[in-house]
Amino acid sequence: MKWIGSDDPTLINDDRFAPAGVLAPKSKADFAFVLHALSYLSSKGRAAIVCFPGIFYRGGAEQKIRQYLVDNNYVETVISLAPNLFFGTTIAVTILVLSKHKIDTTTQFIDASGLFKKDTNTNTLTDAHIEQIMQVFDSKANAEHLAQSIPFETIAANDYNLSVSSYVEAKDNREVTDITTLNAELKITVTKIDQLRKDIDGIVAEIESEEVKA
Structure with a gap:
């Protein structure tokens, strides 16, 4: 049965829903079913x-x-x-x-x-x-x-x-990084970048030299 919520104002007086003082939204019936189920529970249910x-x-x-x-x-x-x-x-x-x-x-x-x-x-x-x-x-x-x-x-x-x-903190599954290893890798990367810059400078200088000769 489709939940019509506040489209039927008499539902707020229904013993299943009245205690909550409000009806579940028409487009989201989950709590209507929850309150319906609750109303049928025994004291030990x-x-x-x-x-x-x-x-x-x-x-x-x-x-x-x-x-x-x-x-x-x-x-x-x-x-x-x-x-x-x-x-x-x-x-x-x-x-x-x-x-x-x-x-x-x-x-x-x-x-x-x-x-x-x-x-x-x-x-x-x-x-x-x-x-x-x-x-x-x-x-x-x-x-x-x-x-x-x-x-x-x-x-x-x-x-x-x-x-x-x-309320429950999610487990952090990210890989733990060793700072010493990271610093060593960073140092190697910086060295490679410096060498690459020198190589590029050499290429540029050679090209400019060719242009001057021309």
């Missing part, structure tokens, strides 16, 4: 929903819905996945895990964007990758460049941004 990443950082109505979810301690974990995992889109999607039985007010962020196997046309999550994600999810342990549990206050102060990249 949990839901994992695949979402496009924009809803985790955009402003407006989506920010207000994020605030509602965070303020009421419904967001257990946000997991960013690698791009090109699903047929039909190369976008890197994000899994939003909702829970009505959290034991604290922190939210876990997992950066699983580097966990994939490269196939011909798509990327694939292997069983080993899934197991690694689930181990981190279950333990709620912090792991550098992979997972961080963030206090409610920090998220609130960050305008309720739920983007994983805002």
